[in-house]
Amino acid sequence: MTKNLGNAQRNIPRETVNRSLVSRVAPAMFPLAVVVLGYLVGRQFFGF
Numbered sequence: 001m002t003k004n005l006g007n008a009q010r011n012i013p014r015e016t017v018n019r020s021l022v023s024r025v026a027p028a029m030f031p032l033a034v035v036v037l038g039y040l041v042g043r044q045f046f047g048f
Helices: 021-046
Strands: none
Touching: none
8 A cells, every 4th residue: 555645746737727708608508408409309309
């Protein structure tokens, strides 16, 4: 078993990464896209 000496090099980015607007909005838009796709498929095949 190895000991954790606490002196390992950590991978910390030196600069904060600027995330684009698309990458910030995409996770929030995914459920909306699923609902819209489900609505369109339901309307096409089941006549909702």
